[in-house]
Amino acid sequence: MQQLPELGIGVGFREQFRADVFLHRNKIDFLEITADHYFDANRKKLEELELLRQHFPLIPHGLDLSLGSAEGVDAQYLEKFADLVEKLNPAWFSEHLCFTKSGGKQIGHLAPVPYTKEAVEVIVKNISHVKRKIKTPLILENITYNVRFPSSEMSEAKFITKVLEETDCGLLLDVTNLYINSKNFNFDWRRFLDELPVERIVQLHFVGLRKNKNLLIDAHADKTDDEIWEVFREVCRRTDVKGAILERDENFPPFTEILEEIETARNLLKN
Numbered sequence: 001m002q003q004l005p006e007l008g009i010g011v012g013f014r015e016q017f018r019a020d021v022f023l024h025r026n027k028i029d030f031l032e033i034t035a036d037h038y039f040d041a042n043r044k045k046l047e048e049l050e051l052l053r054q055h056f057p058l059i060p061h062g063l064d065l066s067l068g069s070a071e072g073v074d075a076q077y078l079e080k081f082a083d084l085v086e087k088l089n090p091a092w093f094s095e096h097l098c099f100t101k102s103g104g105k106q107i108g109h110l111a112p113v114p115y116t117k118e119a120v121e122v123i124v125k126n127i128s129h130v131k132r133k134i135k136t137p138l139i140l141e142n143i144t145y146n147v148r149f150p151s152s153e154m155s156e157a158k159f160i161t162k163v164l165e166e167t168d169c170g171l172l173l174d175v176t177n178l179y180i181n182s183k184n185f186n187f188d189w190r191r192f193l194d195e196l197p198v199e200r201i202v203q204l205h206f207v208g209l210r211k212n213k214n215l216l217i218d219a220h221a222d223k224t225d226d227e228i229w230e231v232f233r234e235v236c237r238r239t240d241v242k243g244a245i246l247e248r249d250e251n252f253p254p255f256t257e258i259l260e261e262i263e264t265a266r267n268l269l270k271n
């Protein structure tokens with residue numbers, strides 16, 4: 001895997017933050033943008049992108065490449081993603097280890113794949129297709145799930161490891177997703193980290209979690225909890241992470257709270 005630059009700490013760009021990110025530019029090292037929001041974009045969105053590009057390093061984060069789809073990657077979608085990456089020339093770009101399309105139909109959410117050799121082959125094939133089209137390093141994100149397939153042949157960590165090693169991709173470790181899965185499915189997140197090639201962790205995602213009856217969910221709507229900071233701290237202790245993004249999508253707090261979380265993350269990244 002090639003050496004990637006250190007980007008620091010940032011926030012997932014949302015329109016609600018538009019004024020604040022510029023106002024507090026010196027406290028935000030980089031922004032993650034949702035790639036899909038700039039495909040087929042109108043003039044206003046393109047101007048926004050240009051303005052962001054002039055002031056921040058940007059990392060495009062995709063939602064719908066559907067790397068786990070057996071039918072392959074959608075050519076048109078890939079074309080749009082490639083155009084955006086070419087325009088931004090980012091240090092890396094990211095997508096989820098999941099599928100969002102099946103048999104040509106949209107599923108509407110990030111669906112997990114069974115942890116089988118066959119699924120590894122599908123993902124490896126799709127990623128090699130993506131890599132032929134986009135030369136910029138791709139990093140892959142772990143998702144949350146509420147089902148686990150009985151047909152799985154290996155652990156989630158082993159599955160992720162196989163995909164990373166066979167594709168030579170980096171990992172976007174969402175520490176909140178990892179913590180949530182570890183509680184919902186009763187496993188030890190430290191042991192999960194033991195199984196991962198931690199040197200492949202390039203970037204982190206973090207945000208608070210939400211409790212819904214007995215389940216934890218990734219609502220992206222709450223302040224980062226102490227337990228999540230603990231996972232963040234442990235990952236930074238084990239490896240040299242290049243960047244981390246606070247992923248807040250709802251229940252937006254005053255921006256000072258976002259800045260405090262960025263500062264906490266920055267201190268953990270440095271130590």
Ligand SMILES: [Fe+2]
Pocket residue numbers: 141174177205247
């Ligand atoms: Fe995430």
